[in-house]
Amino acid sequence: MKVIVTGSYDESCAVVAEMIKDLVVSKPNAKLGLATGGTPVPIYKKLIAMNEAGEVDFSAVHTVNLDEYCGIPGTHDQSYRYFMNTNLFDHINIDKANTFVASGMGDFEANAAELEAKVYEGGVADLQLLGIGNNGHIAFNEASDHLISKAHIETLTESTINANARFFEKKEDVPTKAITMGMGDILAAKKVVLVATGLAKVPAIKGLIMDDVITTQNPSTMLKMHTDAVVVIDKELADAVGYKA
């Protein structure tokens, strides 16, 4: 696992946007695994600017998103389909038919099976972008005594519901279940790039980069088994976990 320490969160986002741009420039039909949450928003802003400047062309790119809440439609302003459209897809020259976010409506099991198929359709992702939960979750694979390999329905933990309540009017509005890629799906990507910032992530990042232990209680630690995993953190977070480059 490679750890990159940058001077600031904005610099972290610039580094990751550059990685994605370089990939798409060298492989115009690249497949990207994408993430939602607060962390990647500036990365997407930078990709939009690069696309507008003609530095990168998304017309042949395919994308698959990590997860989606159960019980809210893609038109809901907190659905991950809505997030991806408004934070990225509506502003770049991607063909939305080539973008996949699992449906959170109808038959959840069937939707999870569809996500599982999309992870492998046309080959695995060239790059999977990841955030990390305060509890070390990756996508919605929550800290637990076991983890699940394939796409499935996950019950969100109190920690995740609390963390995501900021996006909803009230905590009770946060869906309690989600469809998520499994850990095997995520580790199948050719390259995984995890970005983290903020002191709430200290315990999770400590477990990820400060020792060699792999534990289902911090799902991110499974990335230690990937041969091309990159963790991008800023100096503030590196200092807080005691990481020395």
Ligand code: PGA
């Ligand atoms: P955040 O979420 O980017 O909003 O902190 C990350 C995650 O839960 O994976």
